[in-house]
Amino acid sequence: MKKLADPTSIKVLERLEKYIAAGSITASQAWSVFSKADGALKSDKKETKISARECESINKLKEIVKSRLKSKISGRCAYCKRVMGQHGMSWHIEHIKGKTKNPEFIFDMDNLTYACIDCNYTKSSSIDRPNISHLIINPNSESFQYNKHIRFIHIATENLHYLRYTAISDEGTFTYTELAFERLELIELVTSLNPIIKDIAIRIDTRVDDLDDSDESLKDFMMALKDAIT
Ligand SMILES: [Zn+2]
Numbered sequence: 001m002k003k004l005a006d007p008t009s010i011k012v013l014e015r016l017e018k019y020i021a022a023g024s025i026t027a028s029q030a031w032s033v034f035s036k037a038d039g040a041l042k043s044d045k046k047e048t049k050i051s052a053r054e055c056e057s058i059n060k061l062k063e064i065v066k067s068r069l070k071s072k073i074s075g076r077c078a079y080c081k082r083v084m085g086q087h088g089m090s091w092h093i094e095h096i097k098g099k100t101k102n103p104e105f106i107f108d109m110d111n112l113t114y115a116c117i118d119c120n121y122t123k124s125s126s127i128d129r130p131n132i133s134h135l136i137i138n139p140n141s142e143s144f145q146y147n148k149h150i151r152f153i154h155i156a157t158e159n160l161h162y163l164r165y166t167a168i169s170d171e172g173t174f175t176y177t178e179l180a181f182e183r184l185e186l187i188e189l190v191t192s193l194n195p196i197i198k199d200i201a202i203r204i205d206t207r208v209d210d211l212d213d214s215d216e217s218l219k220d221f222m223m224a225l226k227d228a229i230t
Helices: 007-022 027-035 037-042 052-072 117-125 170-178 181-193 195-210 216-229
Strands: 091-095 112-116 150-156 161-167
Touching: 007 027, 007 052, 027 037, 027 052, 037 052, 052 091, 052 112, 091 117, 112 117, 117 181, 117 195, 117 216, 150 170, 161 170, 161 181, 170 181, 181 195, 195 216
Parallel strands: none
Antiparallel strands: 091 112, 150 161
């Protein structure tokens, strides 16, 4: 990421890396400085506080990073391949090797991709937790071809979205199971058939987006609520 950054952002990233290594902030707190720079500007914690100039610089870098990642995945979630914006759901910069287990790769472009809120949340709440080790697809691995692991059919009409996945490889099978693709098949169908449920699901996504990583239990509750209505 530093190759894309100006000198001001580079200094912020290096400062954050130093604080993570020293144990004075967590990887999630460091990532919040990057992903929610305006909040970091107002922070009381000296390690995560940044100046207005740094905030502006980080926000510019964030847009460059997002643009690079979006074009790399052709506007689809790296894991489930749903099209960005098609169903109004939120999208996140995703750490392939999770932040908590691999803080050294937090600002490494090779470790970043783009994912929908469902895949991002499910992965961070299961696979990325410290005591779990499952082999799911790595969309940034060398010569990666999605259809060697997972095939899918997605038929979208004005009133109906039909989505079905078939896992081909072991990684594809783990991805289907661990990222709860069966749920995605259901969410697509239910939200396309019922505009009210779709609206509520989008509102939940938006609220979850606004929460910090430290609000884990509230996030869990909101996503469980989305599960319950779909
Ligand atoms: Zn997804």
